[in-house]
Amino acid sequence: MPRTPHVLAIQSHVVFGHAGNSAAEFPMRRVGVNVWPLNTVQFSNHTQYGHWTGQVLPPEQIPALVDGIAAIGELGNCDAVLSGYLGSAAQGRSILEVVRRIREVNPRAVYLCDPVMGHPEKGCIVAPEVSEFLLHEAAAVADYLCPNQLELDSFCDRQPTSLEDCAAMARGLLVRGPKAILVKHLNYPGKPADAFEMLLVTLDETWHLRRPLLAFPRQPVGVGDLTSGLFLARLLLGDDLRTAFEFCAAAVHEVLLETQACGSYELELVRAQDRIAHPRVKFEAVKLG
Numbered sequence: 001m002p003r004t005p006h007v008l009a010i011q012s013h014v015v016f017g018h019a020g021n022s023a024a025e026f027p028m029r030r031v032g033v034n035v036w037p038l039n040t041v042q043f044s045n046h047t048q049y050g051h052w053t054g055q056v057l058p059p060e061q062i063p064a065l066v067d068g069i070a071a072i073g074e075l076g077n078c079d080a081v082l083s084g085y086l087g088s089a090a091q092g093r094s095i096l097e098v099v100r101r102i103r104e105v106n107p108r109a110v111y112l113c114d115p116v117m118g119h120p121e122k123g124c125i126v127a128p129e130v131s132e133f134l135l136h137e138a139a140a141v142a143d144y145l146c147p148n149q150l151e152l153d154s155f156c157d158r159q160p161t162s163l164e165d166c167a168a169m170a171r172g173l174l175v176r177g178p179k180a181i182l183v184k185h186l187n188y189p190g191k192p193a194d195a196f197e198m199l200l201v202t203l204d205e206t207w208h209l210r211r212p213l214l215a216f217p218r219q220p221v222g223v224g225d226l227t228s229g230l231f232l233a234r235l236l237l238g239d240d241l242r243t244a245f246e247f248c249a250a251a252v253h254e255v256l257l258e259t260q261a262c263g264s265y266e267l268e269l270v271r272a273q274d275r276i277a278h279p280r281v282k283f284e285a286v287k288l289g
């Protein structure tokens, strides 16, 4: 029987609704991956509501919790680290230290960094020190980097002129160390208005994928966290990069269809669970260049 992969997932938790680990944990488990959630914050709800209560995990708790897992002899069973929203560069550095410790006991362990920088127009901005940390420190350690367009622009300090330029910008990040860049959400001059597009870039290949853009009264939150979690889960279950890319696009689209049909603001992860595990839609990635 194949072993169930284990992922240490270090990101936010919301009591109500879905963002961060609360968007990624259940879907990753539903497709067959064991998740160890390490919650960097516990908030009542995601911050797009404008009001929330709760607490940030004191930074020293990240190594302390990992010490506890090491002490019971389980750290070597960790196959991957996933990180999302960071409260500070110091929190980010403690995550890189955790990755280093895990690779010491399991050299095959991988690290997927979702370089969450927030949406300025949504009133969610990450401190410049966090962006600097992601570009100069985290990218060098990560196996997979999953920016959206805003995050890619911030890394490259410019906006793309075309789809090919988006690919060139992502390819430029590969020299910093990652094996692959997943651009979870593309925006460039000339993009068809009715499409939601993504890119997967490796040293040898560039894959482009298009799915229908759905209309929502308010944009759902947690889609990025769901995307990177499912991409990593499928890689750990043995998919090649292209297959994991196509799978996460299809599964996320299924969740959005369910969410739209229910008229919900929060992602309908529970109702969509069978569609996550076995997407009925299929989007084919097309090779560029």
Ligand SMILES: Nc1ncnc2c1ncn2[C@@H]1O[C@H](COP(=O)(O)OP(=O)(O)O)[C@@H](O)[C@H]1O
Residues within 6 Å of the ligand: 148, 149, 184, 185, 196, 211, 212, 213, 214, 215, 216, 219, 220, 221, 222, 223, 224, 225, 253, 256
């Ligand atoms: N097919 C789709 N139709 C409409 N909106 C979508 C679709 N897929 C994703 N979205 C929305 O697009 C945005 C995705 O943004 P992205 O930058 O990838 O991730 P996030 O902001 O969730 O980290 C989110 O606001 C999400 O709700």
Ligand SMILES: Cc1ncc(COP(=O)(O)O)c(C=O)c1O
Residues within 6 Å of the ligand: 012, 013, 014, 019, 020, 043, 045, 046, 047, 048, 085, 116, 124, 220, 221, 222, 223, 224, 225, 226
């Ligand atoms: C607590 C929390 N975590 C994570 C996120 C990121 O969500 P998304 O995947 O939409 O970027 C948000 C967005 O508002 C949030 O409030």
Ligand SMILES: [Mg+2]
Residues within 6 Å of the ligand: 116, 148, 224, 225
């Ligand atoms: Mg995001």
